[in-house]
Amino acid sequence: MDESGTGPQRPVLPARVTGAPRTSLERLAEGNERFLETIAASPNEAGVAAALAIADPYAIVLGCSDSRVPPEAVFNETVGRLFVVRVVAHVAGRAEMGSIEYAVARWNCPLIVVLGHTQCGGIAAALDRLPPGADKPPDSASSMNLGTLVASVKSNLGWISSSASPDPWLYAVTLNVRRTIEQLTTWSPLLRGHVQAGRMAIVGAIYHVENGAVEFLEA
Numbered sequence: 001m002d003e004s005g006t007g008p009q010r011p012v013l014p015a016r017v018t019g020a021p022r023t024s025l026e027r028l029a030e031g032n033e034r035f036l037e038t039i040a041a042s043p044n045e046a047g048v049a050a051a052l053a054i055a056d057p058y059a060i061v062l063g064c065s066d067s068r069v070p071p072e073a074v075f076n077e078t079v080g081r082l083f084v085v086r087v088v089a090h091v092a093g094r095a096e097m098g099s100i101e102y103a104v105a106r107w108n109c110p111l112i113v114v115l116g117h118t119q120c121g122g123i124a125a126a127l128d129r130l131p132p133g134a135d136k137p138p139d140s141a142s143s144m145n146l147g148t149l150v151a152s153v154k155s156n157l158g159w160i161s162s163s164a165s166p167d168p169w170l171y172a173v174t175l176n177v178r179r180t181i182e183q184l185t186t187w188s189p190l191l192r193g194h195v196q197a198g199r200m201a202i203v204g205a206i207y208h209v210e211n212g213a214v215e216f217l218e219a
Ligand SMILES: [Zn+2]
Pocket: 064, 065, 066, 088, 089, 117, 119, 120, 121, 122, 123
C-alpha cells in the first residue's frame, strides 16, 4: 500500500529490459500487483500480511521444474507451508540435497515427497527412444550444462527395455522417482538418520498432468 492509501504502487521495471523479456517482466509485475490487491481487499489485511512472513513448512517437495507442476498449486497449499526444491526431473545434486538438509535441520519437516510427473521432458530427453506423444527435446549437445543434467537422468534410468512395461514412459518416470529417493538416503547421512530413527518419511509420487491427480507410491 502506498502512502496515499490508494493501493499498491506499481513497481519500477529496469529500463534495460525491452521487447519480449519486458513483456514477461510486466506480466510478473502485474501479477504481483493483483497479489497485493488481494491482500489489501482482505477483511484482515494485517493478519494476511503477517501470515505471509511466517515460514512453517510441514513437508519438503523435491519436484520437476515443469511449468505444469507447481507443488503449491497441485497440493492446494498456501504460502509458507511447503519447502520446495525444483529442478528438471528432480535430479538430486549437491545443491538440491543441501537445500533439503537445510529445511530438515531448520524446521524438522517430517516428510519429503519426491514428485515426478507424466510427460516429463527431462525423462524424454534421457530416453534413447522417444515415447509416443513426447515432444522432441532440445539437443543437449549444444549445452554442456543441459548435457550434464540429461546424463544424470540417464544414469538414474539405466537401460530400459521397451518391453519393460506396457507404458515405458510412465515406467521411466516412476523409476526416476525411486532412484532419487535411494540417492537421498544414500548420499545424505542426515536424511538417512532421520528416516532410520522414524522421524521422517520419504515418499515418491507421480503427478498426472492429464487429469491433475497425484498418485503416491507404496514403495
Ligand atoms: Zn519434468
